[in-house]
Amino acid sequence: MAKRIDVNNLNAYYGTFRAVADVSLTIEPRSVTAFIGPSGCGKSTVLRSLNRMHEVIPGARIEGSVALDGEDIYGDGVDPVNVRRTIGMVFQRPNPFPTMSIQENVLAGIKLDSGRKSKDELSEIVERSLRGANLWNEVKDRLDRPGAGLSGGQQQRLCIARAIAVQPDVLLMDEPCSALDPISTIAIEDLIHELKNEYTIVIVTHNMQQAARVSSSTAFFNLAATGEPGRLVEINPTDQVFSAPREKATEDYISGRFG
Amino acid sequence: MNQGLSDPRSSISGSAVRRGDQIFRLITVGSGILILALMTSIGIFLTWKAIPSFSHNSSNFFTESKWFPDQSTPIFGIAALAFGTFVAALIAMILAVPTGIGTALFITYYAPKKIAGAMAFFIDLLAAVPSIIFGLWGLQFLMPHMQGVAAWLDRYLGFIPIFQNRSDLYTKSLLIAGVVLAIMILPTISAISREVFNQVPRNHVEAALALGATRWEMVRMAVLPFGRPGIISASMLGLGRALGETIAVALILSAVFEVNIHISEPGGNTFAANIALKWNEAGPNGLSALIASGLVLFLITLAVNSIARGIIARRKDFSGA
Ligand SMILES: Nc1ncnc2c1ncn2[C@@H]1O[C@H](COP(=O)(O)OP(=O)(O)OP(=O)(O)O)[C@@H](O)[C@H]1O
Numbered sequence: 001m002a003k004r005i006d007v008n009n010l011n012a013y014y015g016t017f018r019a020v021a022d023v024s025l026t027i028e029p030r031s032v033t034a035f036i037g038p039s040g041c042g043k044s045t046v047l048r049s050l051n052r053m054h055e056v057i058p059g060a061r062i063e064g065s066v067a068l069d070g071e072d073i074y075g076d077g078v079d080p081v082n083v084r085r086t087i088g089m090v091f092q093r094p095n096p097f098p099t100m101s102i103q104e105n106v107l108a109g110i111k112l113d114s115g116r117k118s119k120d121e122l123s124e125i126v127e128r129s130l131r132g133a134n135l136w137n138e139v140k141d142r143l144d145r146p147g148a149g150l151s152g153g154q155q156q157r158l159c160i161a162r163a164i165a166v167q168p169d170v171l172l173m174d175e176p177c178s179a180l181d182p183i184s185t186i187a188i189e190d191l192i193h194e195l196k197n198e199y200t201i202v203i204v205t206h207n208m209q210q211a212a213r214v215s216s217s218t219a220f221f222n223l224a225a226t227g228e229p230g231r232l233v234e235i236n237p238t239d240q241v242f243s244a245p246r247e248k249a250t251e252d253y254i255s256g257r258f259g
Numbered sequence: 260m261n262q263g264l265s266d267p268r269s270s271i272s273g274s275a276v277r278r279g280d281q282i283f284r285l286i287t288v289g290s291g292i293l294i295l296a297l298m299t300s301i302g303i304f305l306t307w308k309a310i311p312s313f314s315h316n317s318s319n320f321f322t323e324s325k326w327f328p329d330q331s332t333p334i335f336g337i338a339a340l341a342f343g344t345f346v347a348a349l350i351a352m353i354l355a356v357p358t359g360i361g362t363a364l365f366i367t368y369y370a371p372k373k374i375a376g377a378m379a380f381f382i383d384l385l386a387a388v389p390s391i392i393f394g395l396w397g398l399q400f401l402m403p404h405m406q407g408v409a410a411w412l413d414r415y416l417g418f419i420p421i422f423q424n425r426s427d428l429y430t431k432s433l434l435i436a437g438v439v440l441a442i443m444i445l446p447t448i449s450a451i452s453r454e455v456f457n458q459v460p461r462n463h464v465e466a467a468l469a470l471g472a473t474r475w476e477m478v479r480m481a482v483l484p485f486g487r488p489g490i491i492s493a494s495m496l497g498l499g500r501a502l503g504e505t506i507a508v509a510l511i512l513s514a515v516f517e518v519n520i521h522i523s524e525p526g527g528n529t530f531a532a533n534i535a536l537k538w539n540e541a542g543p544n545g546l547s548a549l550i551a552s553g554l555v556l557f558l559i560t561l562a563v564n565s566i567a568r569g570i571i572a573r574r575k576d577f578s579g580a
C-alpha cells in the first residue's frame with residue numbers, strides 16, 4: 001500500500017513562468033510530511049505535481065521526475081489517470097459533488113473502476129471509508145442526502161472518505177483545515193494520525209502548530225523575491241526543523257510565526 | 260441612495276427608507292406582475308376569439324384531421340396539425356439535443372483553445388440567422404440532398420413503418436422539416452449549454468480528475484449533473500422555437516391534412532405553418548378556428564415548460580446551486 005516518493009530536480013511552470021525550481025526530496029512511506037512556507041512559494045504546485053494534477057491547468061507543465069516506489073510517474077506510457085487513482089488528493093476548499101448524495105460521493109472514485117461490485121460490497125466500502133474519515137456516526141442515517149448539505153468540516157471529511165475509498169497508496173492534502181473551525185481541525189488531525197499507519201501522507205499547511213503536531217518530516221519552501229521561482233530550503237525531521245533548523249531562512253520563518 | 264447605513268444620524272431601530280431597495284422592489288414585482296398579466300391576457304384573448312368556432316364545427320376539434328372551417332357545414336380539427344407539430348419537433352429534438360450538448364462539451368472541454376473560440380463564435384452567429392434563411396436553405400439545398408437519406412431509410416429500415424415510403428417521393432416531408440428545425444435550434448441549445456458548462460466550478464472538475472476520472476468520466480461526474488438544469492432549459496428553449504416555427508416549415512411542407520406516420524413522404528402540417536398559410540384566405544369561422552389551434556399550441560408550450568420546471572425542481576437539493 002503506502003509507497004515512497006522520490007522527487008528529482010522538479011521544475012514547474014505555468015506557461016513561461018517558472019513557479020518552482022530544482023526541488024528534490026524524498027517522502028517516506030507511512031509517514032506524514034508537511035510542506036510549509038510563505039504564500040506563493042509553490043507548495044501547492046509541488047503537491048499537485050506529485051499526482052499529475054499540475055498539468056490539468058492549461059499551459060502548466062513540469063520538468064524533472066517524480067518516482068513512486070522507483071517508477072517515474074511522468075515516464076513514457078504512464079497514464080495520468082492511473083497515477084491519480086493511486087495518489088489521492090484532498091483540496092483546500094471542501095469539494096463534494098453537489099449533485100451527489102453522501103453515499104454517491106464516497107463511491108465516486110469506486111464507480112470509475114471497471115469491475116462491477118455488489119451492493120453489499122459497495123455499502124461495506126461506504127461504511128469503511130466514512131469510518132476511516134471519522135464521519136460515519138454523523139451521517140449514517142442520511143447517506144442518501146446531498147453531500148453539500150453537510151457542515152464545512154463534515155464536507156472535508158467526506159472528501160477524505162471519498163479519497164480513501166479507492167485505497168490509494170498516497171494521500172495529498174492541500175491545506176485541508178484552512179476553511180475549518182478548531183474542532184473540525186482537530187478531528188482531521190486525529191484522522192491524519194490514524195491514516196498514516198496505512199498511507200503515505202503529504203500535507204500543505206500554513207499552521208506551524210499543525211505541522212508540528214501531525215508530521216514526522218517538514219519541508220520548508222521559500223522564494224527569494226516575487227517573480228522568482230519557489231525553492232525547497234530544507235526537508236528534515238519535524239522536531240529538528242522546529243527546534244534546530246539547519247537553515248537561517250527556516251528559523252526566521254518559523255520564529256516569525258511563533259513570535 | 261443607501262441612507263440607512265451611511266447616515267450617521269439614523270439609529271439602528273429607526274426604519275430608514277432605502278430608496279434604492281424600494282425602486283428595485285417595485286421594478287421586480289412590477290415586471291413579475293406584468294408578465295403574468297400578459298400571459299393571462301394572451302390566454303383570455305385566444306380563448307375568447309376561439310370560442311365561436313367550437314360551436315360551428317360538425318366534427319370533433321381534437322380528432323378531426325381535415326380543415327374546412329368555412330364550408331356551410333364546417334369540418335375541421337387539429338389531429339393532423341398536432342401530429343405534424345409533434346413529429347417535426349420530436350425529430351428536431353432527437354437530432355439537435357445530443358448534437359448541441361456534444362458540440363458544447365467539445366468546445367468547453369475538448370477542443371484546443373483557438374478552435375474552441377472560433378466554433379463558439381460561429382455557433383453564436385448561427386443562432387442569430389433568421390428562420391426564413393434556414394427555410395430557403397432547407398428548400399433549395401437540403402431537400403435535394405436529403406432524398407438519398409430518405410431513400411436509404413426506406414430501403415434498409417423500411418420495415419419500420421415510420422421510415423417506409425410508399426410514394427417514391429422523398430421531398431416536402433415532415434422528416435425534412437424536422438431536420439431543418441434541428442439545424443435551426445441546434446445553435447440555441449449549444450450556445451446555452453456552453454454557457455452552463457463554462458460555469459461548472461473548477462473545483463468540481465478537479466475533484467473528479469483527482470479521483471482518476473478520464474475526461475469523459477469527469478464530464479459525466481461533474482459537468483453533466485451540474486449542467487442538467489441548464490441543459491433542460493436550453494432544450495426547452497429549442498423545443499419552444501421548434502414548436503412555434505412558422506415560416507421555414509411552411510416553406511418546406513406541402514400542406515396535407517392527414518395523419519401520416521410515414522414521415523419521409525410528402526405532406527404533414529403544423530400548427531404554426533397552418534396558421535400562416537390559411538390566415539389570409541380564412542373567413543370568420545376560419546379565423547376563429549385558426550385561433551383555436553393557436554390556443555392549443557399556446558397551452559402545449561405552457562405544459563412543456565411546466566413539466567421541464569418540474570423536472571428541474573425535483574432534485575433541487577442536489578442542484579449545487
Ligand atoms: N493557475 C495558475 N496560473 C498561473 N500561475 C499560478 C497558478 N497557480 C499558481 N501560480 C503561481 O505559482 C506560484 C506558486 O503558487 P502556489 O499556489 O504553488 O503557491 P502556494 O505556496 O501554494 O501558496 P499559498 O500558500 O498561498 O497557497 C505563485 O507565484 C502563483 O502566483
Ligand SMILES: [Mg+2]
Nearest residue numbers: 043044045174
Ligand atoms: Mg497553496
